Amino acid sequence: MSLYKNQPLKIYNTLTSEKNTFVPLHQGHVGMYVCGPTVYSNVHLGNVRTFMSFDVIYRYLIHLGYNVRYVRNITDAGHLTDDGDIENDRFVKQSRLEKLEPMEIVQKYTVDFHKVLEKFNFLPPNIEPTATGHIIEQIELTQKLIDDGFAYESHGSVYFDVMEYNKRGFNYGELSNRNIEELFANTRDLDGQNEKKNPQDFALWKNASPAHIMRWPSPWGYGFPGWHLECTAMSTKYLGEKFDIHGGGMDLKFPHHECEVAQGKACNGTSPVNYWMHTNMLTMNGQRMSKSTGNYILPMELIEGENNFFEKAFSPNIVRFCFLQAHYRSVLDISNEAMVASEKGYNRLMEAISLIKDLKPSSDSSFDVNAWQQSCYDAMNDDFNTPILIAQLFEITRIINLVNDGKETLTTDDINIVSKTINDFAFNILGLKNEMSSGNNAEKLSGVVQMLIEMRNEARANKNWALSDEIRDRLAALEIHLKDGKEGTTFTL
Amino acid sequence: MSLYKNQPLKIYNTLTSEKNTFVPLHQGHVGMYVCGPTVYSNVHLGNVRTFMSFDVIYRYLIHLGYNVRYVRNITDAGHLTDDGDIENDRFVKQSRLEKLEPMEIVQKYTVDFHKVLEKFNFLPPNIEPTATGHIIEQIELTQKLIDDGFAYESHGSVYFDVMEYNKRGFNYGELSNRNIEELFANTRDLDGQNEKKNPQDFALWKNASPAHIMRWPSPWGYGFPGWHLECTAMSTKYLGEKFDIHGGGMDLKFPHHECEVAQGKACNGTSPVNYWMHTNMLTMNGQRMSKSTGNYILPMELIEGENNFFEKAFSPNIVRFCFLQAHYRSVLDISNEAMVASEKGYNRLMEAISLIKDLKPSSDSSFDVNAWQQSCYDAMNDDFNTPILIAQLFEITRIINLVNDGKETLTTDDINIVSKTINDFAFNILGLKNEMSSGNNAEKLSGVVQMLIEMRNEARANKNWALSDEIRDRLAALEIHLKDGKEGTTFTL
Numbered sequence: 001m002s003l004y005k006n007q008p009l010k011i012y013n014t015l016t017s018e019k020n021t022f023v024p025l026h027q028g029h030v031g032m033y034v035c036g037p038t039v040y041s042n043v044h045l046g047n048v049r050t051f052m053s054f055d056v057i058y059r060y061l062i063h064l065g066y067n068v069r070y071v072r073n074i075t076d077a078g079h080l081t082d083d084g085d086i087e088n089d090r091f092v093k094q095s096r097l098e099k100l101e102p103m104e105i106v107q108k109y110t111v112d113f114h115k116v117l118e119k120f121n122f123l124p125p126n127i128e129p130t131a132t133g134h135i136i137e138q139i140e141l142t143q144k145l146i147d148d149g150f151a152y153e154s155h156g157s158v159y160f161d162v163m164e165y166n167k168r169g170f171n172y173g174e175l176s177n178r179n180i181e182e183l184f185a186n187t188r189d190l191d192g193q194n195e196k197k198n199p200q201d202f203a204l205w206k207n208a209s210p211a212h213i214m215r216w217p218s219p220w221g222y223g224f225p226g227w228h229l230e231c232t233a234m235s236t237k238y239l240g241e242k243f244d245i246h247g248g249g250m251d252l253k254f255p256h257h258e259c260e261v262a263q264g265k266a267c268n269g270t271s272p273v274n275y276w277m278h279t280n281m282l283t284m285n286g287q288r289m290s291k292s293t294g295n296y297i298l299p300m301e302l303i304e305g306e307n308n309f310f311e312k313a314f315s316p317n318i319v320r321f322c323f324l325q326a327h328y329r330s331v332l333d334i335s336n337e338a339m340v341a342s343e344k345g346y347n348r349l350m351e352a353i354s355l356i357k358d359l360k361p362s363s364d365s366s367f368d369v370n371a372w373q374q375s376c377y378d379a380m381n382d383d384f385n386t387p388i389l390i391a392q393l394f395e396i397t398r399i400i401n402l403v404n405d406g407k408e409t410l411t412t413d414d415i416n417i418v419s420k421t422i423n424d425f426a427f428n429i430l431g432l433k434n435e436m437s438s439g440n441n442a443e444k445l446s447g448v449v450q451m452l453i454e455m456r457n458e459a460r461a462n463k464n465w466a467l468s469d470e471i472r473d474r475l476a477a478l479e480i481h482l483k484d485g486k487e488g489t490t491f492t493l
Numbered sequence: 494m495s496l497y498k499n500q501p502l503k504i505y506n507t508l509t510s511e512k513n514t515f516v517p518l519h520q521g522h523v524g525m526y527v528c529g530p531t532v533y534s535n536v537h538l539g540n541v542r543t544f545m546s547f548d549v550i551y552r553y554l555i556h557l558g559y560n561v562r563y564v565r566n567i568t569d570a571g572h573l574t575d576d577g578d579i580e581n582d583r584f585v586k587q588s589r590l591e592k593l594e595p596m597e598i599v600q601k602y603t604v605d606f607h608k609v610l611e612k613f614n615f616l617p618p619n620i621e622p623t624a625t626g627h628i629i630e631q632i633e634l635t636q637k638l639i640d641d642g643f644a645y646e647s648h649g650s651v652y653f654d655v656m657e658y659n660k661r662g663f664n665y666g667e668l669s670n671r672n673i674e675e676l677f678a679n680t681r682d683l684d685g686q687n688e689k690k691n692p693q694d695f696a697l698w699k700n701a702s703p704a705h706i707m708r709w710p711s712p713w714g715y716g717f718p719g720w721h722l723e724c725t726a727m728s729t730k731y732l733g734e735k736f737d738i739h740g741g742g743m744d745l746k747f748p749h750h751e752c753e754v755a756q757g758k759a760c761n762g763t764s765p766v767n768y769w770m771h772t773n774m775l776t777m778n779g780q781r782m783s784k785s786t787g788n789y790i791l792p793m794e795l796i797e798g799e800n801n802f803f804e805k806a807f808s809p810n811i812v813r814f815c816f817l818q819a820h821y822r823s824v825l826d827i828s829n830e831a832m833v834a835s836e837k838g839y840n841r842l843m844e845a846i847s848l849i850k851d852l853k854p855s856s857d858s859s860f861d862v863n864a865w866q867q868s869c870y871d872a873m874n875d876d877f878n879t880p881i882l883i884a885q886l887f888e889i890t891r892i893i894n895l896v897n898d899g900k901e902t903l904t905t906d907d908i909n910i911v912s913k914t915i916n917d918f919a920f921n922i923l924g925l926k927n928e929m930s931s932g933n934n935a936e937k938l939s940g941v942v943q944m945l946i947e948m949r950n951e952a953r954a955n956k957n958w959a960l961s962d963e964i965r966d967r968l969a970a971l972e973i974h975l976k977d978g979k980e981g982t983t984f985t986l
Contacts, residue, residue, distance in 0.1 A: 069594070069597070100619075101562075101620070101731065103620045103622065103731060104562070104619050104620055106620075107617065107618070107619060107620050107621055110621075111617045114607065124600065124604045125600070126593075126597050126600060127594070127596045127597055127599075127600050128600050128603075129596065130623070130626060132626045133623060133625045133626040135628075135629055136628055136629060136709050136710065140710070216629050217629065217633070238594065238596060444938055444971050444972070444973060445937055445938040445941065447970075447971040448938065448941045448942060448945065448968070448971060448973070449941060451945070451964075451967050451968075451971075452941065452944070452945070455948070471944075474944050475941070475944075477940075478937050478940040478941060478944075479937070480937060480941070
């Protein structure tokens with residue numbers, strides 16, 4: 001059952017800048033935390049890529065037999081665009097724009113987020129905590145950091161003291177490989193930062209005036225929590241002071257995750273996370289996606305075809321298949337050509353899958369199915385290398401077609417292994433769906449109508465006009481219209 | 494635009510026990526709060542009925558031109574099955590049963606809840622606050638009630654003092670029409686209630702030992718909030734101290750809503766809600782639904798056909814249509830016959846709708862379309878009487894068919910009014926979807942196969958065995974299997 005014992009997994013760890021063998025803190029159990037969305041606007045396609053990478057990682061860990069607790073938060077308060085200026089609270093800004101209460105903004109975009117992820121066949125995480133649901137925990141952590149001398153109050157706000165942290169022998173910058181002296185040298189003193197001792201200090205709690213709607217009472221007056229603290233509070237609560245995997249987009253490495261490391265170490269004296277994982281960017285047509293340049297597309301626009309970049313709508317399945325053809329640590333570039341190629345590849349794979357049940361078994365196999373199966377595991381064990389896994393799925397596609405043509409052979413047992421392995425990797429682990437089988441009715445309908453067209457052709461050849469007309473008229477009554485042309489008879493629904 | 498000015502709405506108000514004309518506190522705006530689910534198990538079909546009633550109410554208010562803020566909470570902490578016993582915390586109980594952390598239970602059943610509601614085409618509320626997201630607000634309210642003498646601390650818990658509340662001239666029992674003296678006389682002194690002054694006192698805050706996972710710090714030590722207080726805290730925060738409509742199932746009238754009235758009045762001196770609305774029960778085959786008697790079915794079991802009560806699966810649309818044929822204040826009984834009848838009715842309605850675009854207009858109308866349209870509004874204006882509205886939709890179904898047969902006439906303008914009105918009431922307000930247009934393929938497939946069965950019967954009658962066999966075999970190749978029986982030929986896909 002516990003497959004993980006025979007399938008040693010290596011994970012690229014940002015903290016060590018190399019691939020490390022994965023050893024969980026508690027045998028058989030994995031605690032994984034992924035930074036979720038800030039729900040003040042529609043979820044980006046780049047976010048979808050990040051969460052899809054971790055969805056596949058989660059699925060693979062489950063497949064290996066781990067008991068995984070996957071926590072992905074929702075940031076619904078306190079995500080400042082700039083640490084120094086309260087007017088930059090994203091929720092407050094957006095709520096003014098949309099003339100909605102901040103919590104209406106939160107609800108609107110949380111619903112959007114879940115809807116989009118469901119379309120792409122994501123597994124829900126085990127816990128999905130919100131920042132507003134953990135204000136008390138954040139206040140407690142802030143108080144502890146003040147008590148221990150790692151933080152100070154200033155004008156009703158509380159800041160983490162980076163200089164003090166380093167003085168105690170810790171190393172702010174260790175995760176993102178930054179040198180703190182350089183950081184200090186390169187930072188401009190922004191507006192409102194004068195209440196900090198040093199520009200690199202970051203907010204744990206921000207003072208808020210009565211005009212600010214989203215605020216809570218605290219020992220330092222009314223305010224709201226800093227963004228970085230939220231993830232420390234929630235990961236500690238649900239996964240403990242130290243847990244296995246923490247993930248997010250690479251843009252979060254600094255300062256967000258760097259601050260989480262500092263907060264964790266300052267609070268508990270220990271590094272909070274064993275394996276830090278970061279996903280790379282998504283670009284479109286070779287360029288960064290950006291609303292301002294117009295090189296931008298929302299997930300729903302891509303799958304509904306409402307955009308100027310793609311020739312047609314691509315189903316969530318095809319998008320998923322396309323995304324997973326890049327490794328999570330590589331830049332992923334999407335384009336019309338890439339999507340069309342993915343669609344072809346996906347269809348080829350699904351067609352091969354539909355052939356499996358009808359393959360004629362032989363007494364010997366001409367292909368080493370066990371070696372192929374292990375190569376699928378090897379791909380995923382090598383830092384979740386989905387493009388190599390997909391190449392292996394294409395390899396078996398080729399073999400299935402050759403067996404079907406009588407040019408290769410497989411025994412019954414090997415056919416069963418192929419079937420099970422494809423099912424595991426394509427559907428359970430990569431999270432694809434078989435569109436062919438769900439679209440069954442359309443296919444059957446087309447087959448049956450084709451049959452009636454042939455019967456009608458025969459009737460016409462026999463000059464049986466009554467039957468020929470009856471077929472045409474009865475189909476028309478079902479709103480299936482036949483059209484006779486030079487190339488034969490076609491039909492429209 | 495503001496239709497509500499011409500369509501006076503009456504709402505049955507539990508507080509006055511009569512239908513009152515609806516006048517919102519702020520012209521053009523409606524604040525509505527509905528008690529949401531306690532997410533420790535799969536959502537009940539009875540809950541679906543309640544939330545569907547308020548979904549239609551929400552949709553109609555929007556249709557009338559109101560700017561509605563609809564708040565429906567999620568109870569994810571502190572819902573005791575019995576006020577006196579901490580071991581009865583539903584989340585803690587269920588988490589022991591399922592061997593999951595309480596917040597994993599919350600996540601699991603919140604996902605289930607949203608999934609079920611989406612299947613039934615519910616509009617999401619504008620704000621969906623959680624109890625755990627408002628612990629601070631609940632502590633603040635509790636402190637205020639203590640400060641004002643309406644509550645007292647006892648062994649680390651805080652109780653609302655019902656006797657004191659009544660001494661100050663308020664009337665605990667006014668919503669549920671209960672007499673407080675009788676209440677006192679009829680209450681047994683349950684275990685653990687000896688820390689209360691009186692058995693009717695209810696918990697605002699419950700003390701919790703370290704063994705209790707879901708607990709928060711408070712001025713009275715670690716604990717968790719009482720269920721009744723949660724709704725007062727969240728409705729006050731998002732709708733104000735006084736708002737328009739508060740809804741829920743009739744089982745919540747006492748003590749939950751009664752306690753909300755008391756908390757609101759004690760905190761703010763004013764009745765928190767102008768219109769209290771309560772939905773009635775759902776029964777199945779004439780009996781109360783209950784897990785213990787086995788007369789029980791989950792929403793997904795009903796729509797997927799996995800149950801012993803219904804002859805087949807009924808789509809969420811048919812279920813919705815069936816539910817709305819009872820008024821929300823009447824008991825709704827579901828049965829196989831009721832569901833089959835609803836399906837027939839639904840199909841008749843959708844078929845009539847599909848005829849509208851092809852109706853031949855006349856120079857005069859033989860039917861008063863405006864009077865019919867107003868009767869649709871009258872039905873909904875009379876306390877959201879959906880069964881009467883549906884009767885009006887069947888009336889127009891009859892007329893459309895008569896016009897189609899040339900036995901009644903409608904002008905182009907009147908046909909447009911019919912089309913718009915049906916669209917408004919059937920789709921936007923009742924929240925139905927047109928399955929004919931989306932489920933087309935299944936129906937066409939069935940029609941075409943039926944046609945082939947008849948051709949095969951004819952071939953067999955003519956002893957044309959070759960054709961008869963060909964039809965059977967070619968269908969089988971498409972995985973459509975014919976079965977010849979006494980009652981004729983049927984097919985399975």
